[in-house]
Amino acid sequence: MRERSLSTMSGQRLAALVMAAVGFCAVPIACTPPESPRQTTNIVRQIDHILIASSEAKELFALLSDTFQFPVAWPMSDYGSFASGGVAVGNVNLEIIKDSEAAAVAVKSRWTGFALEPEPLRISLAELDARGIRHGAPAPFRSKQPDGSFTTRWTTVGLPDVSSDTIEVFFCQFEDDVPARRRRSLEQLRSRDGGPLSVHSIREIVYGARDVKRMQEHWQKLLNPLQVSSQGVWPVEAGPAIRVIQADKNGIRGLVVNVKSLEQARRFLKEHGLLGAEQLAALTVAGSQLQGLNITLVEQPSGGL
Secondary structure, three states: OOOOOOOOOOOOOOOOOOOOOOOOOOOHHHOOOOOOOOOOOOOEEEEEEEEEEEOOHHHHHHHHHHHOOOOEEEEEEEOOOOEEEEEEOOOOEEEEEEOOOHHHOOOOEEEEEEEEEEOOHHHHHHHHHHHOOOOOOOEEEEEEOOOOOEEEEEEEEEOHHHOOOOOEEEEEEEOOOHHHHHHHHHHHHHHOOOHHHOEEEEEEEEEEEOOHHHHHHHHHHHHOOOOOOOOOEEOOOOOOEEEEEEOOOOEEEEEEEEEOOHHHHHHHHHHOOOEEEEOOOEEEEOOHHHOOOOEEEEEOOOOOO
16 A cells, blocks of 8 residues: 655754744835735645565565564555555554565665655645645545445655655555544554564654755755754654755665664564664664665654553
8 A cells, every 4th residue: 555874863843933024114105015925834744654665575564563563554455556564653654565676676675765644635736836846646546345436545646856766755645534543553552562672653764865955955845834953854743754864876775763662672683683783872673574674773762652
């Protein structure tokens, strides 16, 4: 379903303030009132889901849902044009897709993009046009109902300015009750104390760019009025933040995941042969199904579990 070495792990959220200028005219009869500044409308609510393509999609889905005990957002299913399953990781879903290009890549799993939850598309698309941001045409996904009728499940809109040859960033508007779905998944994760890794949320997506300045400009244009922090991070509402860093190619470089206890996570990963590189305040997750992915765990005890 299309429901999407790290040393600095946090940034300070900044609020965007728009100040209205007050004009003064000494000769009222000849005075032309200053034009009111255009009010910027928020068009991105949060990151909804992050996409992983895998040649071992079923095995990776089992690792995340069974071994790590992340709640199942939806089971592995065949949708005709693609097959996928989703797990909930606190504030965002991970979508695991059966990789149709497995023969062309050297790793078992790879990041392929992420979906942004927009404000209603009728508002968001108009605002994209007003800002001069390129976008694709709305693409509804429709499924057949038992009575033979068709219904729209979700609608996607591509965002090429913040995408790349290997990563697709797009709007995804679902027709179901998204807040209710998120609440249920979060309650399940909390009831499991975050699973054996004590996970409570994904802190940020680390997005690499060859031209950092240009990519940051594209993201700022899209995320206005939200402002980037001094550490180059946009805290996008309740979902993961977005951090843009220098890289040899454009694309997702990894995820930073908040856990309640780094020591608990370290013990579990070591016992199961899934412990990767260790740092003073972070560690990475390893394993054959995770080959090609960079997932870093950091401790944040006050995460709400």
